[in-house]
Amino acid sequence: MAKRDDLGLREALSDRLLPMLVAAMSFLAALGLAGTLASASLARAWQNEASATLTIQVPQPNDPDATGKVMRLAAVQAALAQMPGVENPQLMSQADENKLLTPWLGGNATELGLDLPSVISARWAGASSPDALGESLDKIAPGTLVDAGAIWAARVAALTGSLQDCAAVVLLIVAAVAAAVVAVAARAGLAQRRDTITIVHGLGALDGDIAARFSSRATVLVAAGAVGGTIAALPVLAWLAWLAAPFAGTGIDAGGGALFNLPLPLLATLPILPLAAAGIGWVTSQITVRRWLRGLP
Template identity: 45%
Template sequence: MADRAASGRRASWSQARRADGLALRNAIPDRLLPVLVAAMAVLAAMALAGATGARVLSARWTTGAASIVTVQVPRPDDPALSAPIAAQPAPLSRGDAVLAALADMPGASRVHRLDRTELEALLSPWLGHGGGFALALPAVIELHFDRAGAGDADALAARLNARAPDTLVERNSLWSDRLGDLARSLQTCAILAVLIVVAVAAATIAATTRAGLGARRQAIELIHSLGATDGYIAGRFARRTAVLAFTGGLIGSLLALPLLVLLSHLAAPFAGPPAMATPPDASGWAGLLDALPLPLAVTLLSLAPAAALIGWLTTQVTVRTWLRRLP
């Protein structure tokens, strides 16, 4: 009998909780809030994609630029100052002497001298595409190191000038620093955009919750006077808002997914080897998700839970603050 009575009391309490007069479906409509959250989720996805892309491109560009040293050898066909070796009765040219000195550089992974065609392609934006430049072009040599910052530019310049005076050694650290600053500024802007989206979403949810509280004020005051706690009332509103925010975040994620795949495909040639630029095999939503880089996929999957958490926390604070003001 005792068990039956306890079971009856639990059933009565559960029924009372479902029919406590709050009518949250009328207080917080299930159409407007998900649409607004979905729009915010799309904006947040685009901003986070920009931050992720800026970080990836910065890591690739700065590392590549910082690990390359450019060597310019004026008058590359003139004889070098180095003495001829036994197997080479004639002295080496300045360009060949510099190449020989760079061949055994510690930490160097590749030494490449630009040929005439490559030099003309570099100069064509300024001197035209006609070729046959009347200028005496220097030899331009690219020295690739295994890692960024390897090698001492000053020591290298002194070593090369001993064989070919007036040789210029230029480390691309200036460009890598500028690219790093640009990427950091883009990331900062993206993070600020995300924070603004979160603030707007929280303000929208708070305004919707306050409107629902105002619409059900009499019912809330009644059940509050009958003993309903602030936590119970705030929890009912928070669960309703969290479900709607999760739905909106899920819709926004699905809408943003094709856009992120397209942006990832466009940025692939700048973020990796040419093989990464091939179109992804995106068959269905799962295929689209697989076509995204892992950070973007994780970001996209976290939008709906993040929206639900923001909705739950915002509603809890809003309802509890509103209830404290009741007489």
């Protein structure tokens, strides 16, 4: 069939309603996509941070250690300094310890005469889990506790994984609704042009030719709507990226440059939305029209 509007599809497939509905779907898809990528990025940042933090509590820090030769705190500090994978062990100052305990014990916890443990913070850079660290330190100073942050990392991973799943489900739902919208529009177009299509079919038009005419029109409208919806989502995404920047540690400028500082993976992925929408439009209209044509002899 020649490239002209013999079927009158410019009227039958309106250039208003379908693109507007697809634009709305694309807007939501852009948010869903951003959610997927952002949760993945935050998950990586938070997990790295949480799993790398070590907190070591040494009770009775001034008592002798297991050998009885040095104080427990000094023995643990010396051991940490020698252990591979442990970086930058720092004894928490009395002021910092006070600040930490203030919610429970008031502002001068260290003056209450309580037998408080000393706290050492460090970073774990080892390849394997720091589980064995606690056992080693417990032999030097029994009762020493090591909080590796792995539990928090696992919880963060579970949370962000769930967020990613939700965002993926949102994307799937949006794609399904977009396909349904295209199918309904195509069926409306078929109903409006039933006589025309029946005549053209009777004159020897192939099913593929008729479906291609519908698909071409539907794909153009869907792609236009998707481009519009994706562009409309950009300011919202920029604003969300600006809000999320402190958590992600991306250091996005809080000024007017935020609009142009969307994460690179998101900027690289957003153009896929109109392409995916166009693909959905083409495939859905092909299936819808070909199934309808099966009703003709």
